[in-house]
Amino acid sequence: MSVEWVTPKAYINMARQVMGGIDLDPASSDFAQINVQAERYYTPDDDGLGNPRFGRVWLSPPNGRGSFAAFTDRLVEEYLSGRVLEAIALVPNNTDTAWYHRLFRVPNMRVCLKTGRIRFETRDRKPGTPAQGQSFFYLGPNVDRFKEVFSPIGNVWGAA
Structure with a gap:
């Protein structure tokens, strides 16, 4: 069984400051919801990839071959359709991948390239630190608020 890494509450609180709340977490668990x-x-048992998207979304896709592409592509599709009003996606800095570039091309998106690596939380309270850094992508109308809230933890970039 793999170890579940959960985003620390400080970063979830930053997402709430930008979006005002979180309506949906499509790639989650009961344990992650302590923070989110x-x-x-949706948990893996709920088929988080196939279920509807709506409102304000927090997304930290599961690790695994194809998971980042599948979850982020679905997020972009649902955002462009208008079903997702705004979203923050926490993903690894895989700048060489097609899915990362698709996120980067969303109109008016912003991305925070986090300085240093996130120390994720685990059930046994041991920190989990990935081999690469992370990015927070923001899709939505509050780009100035995203920059204000996320600039203290990294460089914020975006397309107009």
Whole structure:
């Protein structure tokens, strides 16, 4: 069984400051919801990839071959359709991948290239630090607020 890494609450609180709340976490678990506290969430048993997207979304896709592409592509599709009003996606800095570039091409998106690596939380309270850094992508109308909130933890870039 793999170790589940959960985003620390400080970063979830930053997402709440930008979006005002989290309506949906489509790639989650009961343990992750201790920090995220989304109005609705999908676990692996719920088929988070196939279920509807809506409102304000927090997304930290599961690790695994193809997971980042599948979850981020779906997020972009649902955002461009208007079903997702705004979203923050926490992903690895895989700048050489097609899925990362698709996120980067969303109109008016912003990305925070986090300085240093996130120390994720685990059930046994041992920190989990990945081999690469992370990016927070923001899709939505509050780009100035995203920059204000996320600039203290890294460089914020975006397309107009």
